[in-house]
Amino acid sequence: MNDLWMDEIWSIELVRELHSALGVFTQTHHDNNHYLNSLFIYFCGQRGDWAGYRILSEIAGIGTIVLAWIIGARRDQWTAFFSMFLVSFSYVAILYSSEARGYAPLVFFCFLCFLSLESFFDKPRWQMAALFSLSAVLGLTSHLTFIIFLSASLIWPWLRLFQSESTLAGIAGWTFAFYAIPLFYLGALYLIDLRYLQIGGGTPISVLDGYGATLAWVLGGPNASWLQRFTGAITAVGLIAGLAMLIKERSSEWVFFVSATVVVPLSMPLFEHGTLHYVRYFIVAFAFMLLLLGRVLARLWQSGSVGKIASALFCLLFVALNGQDVGSLFNYGRCHLADAVRFMADNSKEQPISFGGQQDFRTQFMLGFYWREMMGDQPANYYDHDHWPTEGPEWVVFHKESFTQPIPPGKRFTDKFGNWYELVRTYPTAPLSGVHLFLYRKIPKPDGA
Secondary structure: OOOOOHHHHHHHHHHHOOOOOOHHHHOOOEOOOOHHHHHHHHHHOOOOOOHHHHHHHHHHHHHHHHHHHHHHHOOOHHHHHHHHHHHHHOHHHHHHOOOOOOHHHHHHHHHHHHHHHHHHHHOOOHHHHHHHHHHHHHHHHHOOOHHHHHHHHHHHHHHHHHHOOOOHHHHHHHHHHHHHHHHHHHHHHHHHOHHHOEOOOOOOEOHHHHHHHHHHHHHOOOOOHHHHHHHHHHHHHHHHHHHHHHHHOOOOHHHHHHHHHHHHHHOHHHHOOOOEOOHHHHHHHHHHHHHHHHHHHHHHHHOOHHHHHHHHHHHHHHHHHHHHHHHHHHHHOOOOHHHHHHHHHHHOOOOOEEEEEOOHHHHHHHHHHHHHHHHOOOOEEEOOHHHOOOOOOOEEEEEEEOOOOOOOOOOEEEOOOOOEEEEEEEEOOOOOOOEEEEEEEEEOOOOOO
16 A cells, blocks of 8 residues: 555656746646645655655545534534545545545545635625635645536525625625635636646546546445446435435525536536546545535434435445455555566566566656665666567566456467567556556467467
8 A cells, every 4th residue: 555656656756857846836737746745745855655745635634524524514413424424434535545646635625615615605704705715726736626616616606695685796796705816826827837738648538437437436336347337326316316405405505516516527528628537537526426425314314214224224335335445455555566676676587677568658657666766776677669679578567557357468478579478476456546567577488389
């Protein structure tokens, strides 16, 4: 679990190139640069494979649990309990609270903004507008998908202010107080960074596939596709029940929840041309799905004996599914990059050690970082596809994405020069983080081949 994963390594390496902290905004221009996380890494300094880089995310994850309780407690004690329960035991929430990236702080500041809006509706005052503005700026600094929350939150305050019979001048004034600074900050980010942004790349996933996977992971959806369809369907039914409950209560919150969990996330392709719609890019929708399901479970629990049984069964299933994934995180970590490097170093027959990979950039980047940190000046050669030697490298690394099963492409293969390779190690990874690694070693040509 302690190995840094590629995107964490990428953040560290991007920060390594900076001349000053301001370069986080003006120099990097990369989608893997989550500003707040990068600033934290910058001020911590270059420490290699250091788990301390995750402290910011861990603190944000703990804070998110506290905020889930406070938000739920505004309705009643049972809503507070179930909201905190779901956030605390969610594998996705645990995973991103244990990675040195911007997703955990993002969710924390989304919840803090939501809480400030609810408090403002109870008693309009400028302090809540100031808290919202500051939290929104920090949310955008955590991760740019905070825009999903910012967009979803716009209509809800207008509706509440209209319902309270505020004047148009009053509505305009409060809108300015809440949103002027965050929108100005977003515009500044566009001018100095976003218009130059480069996308790191990855396996393409459509917005519908990514959203469907997100629904599945709300309940807890291991990589088996049939199980994800089952858990996704249960989540969808729960969300519909939650929205229906809010509408029946004549609560304007349904406008926010349908915007944050459905409308804005599914509108992402209209505003960007990316094809990488991973679950983590729906983390804002995911977080508020948990809060909405917390309200449904509280209502079920308070509805009588049948409701108590139904909510208890849901919680048992939730803990079982997510507990299995948390177990995978502890067992497999994020693909054990350090173990792969150590195995090659301890078992190589050739010097300097030579290896190649299925995907040049990813393989060289991941293993190169750990080679430098673990092996120091010990030489090693990486051969990319355009410079593959006729005798072949001693080691070849294949990988698969974490949302697939850890099944190797085969026990043996031959390269374009007829060199034979045999699978010697498989390093599975936990779901939604890292990649499955398959380590092949060159062998003599088998008899009869």
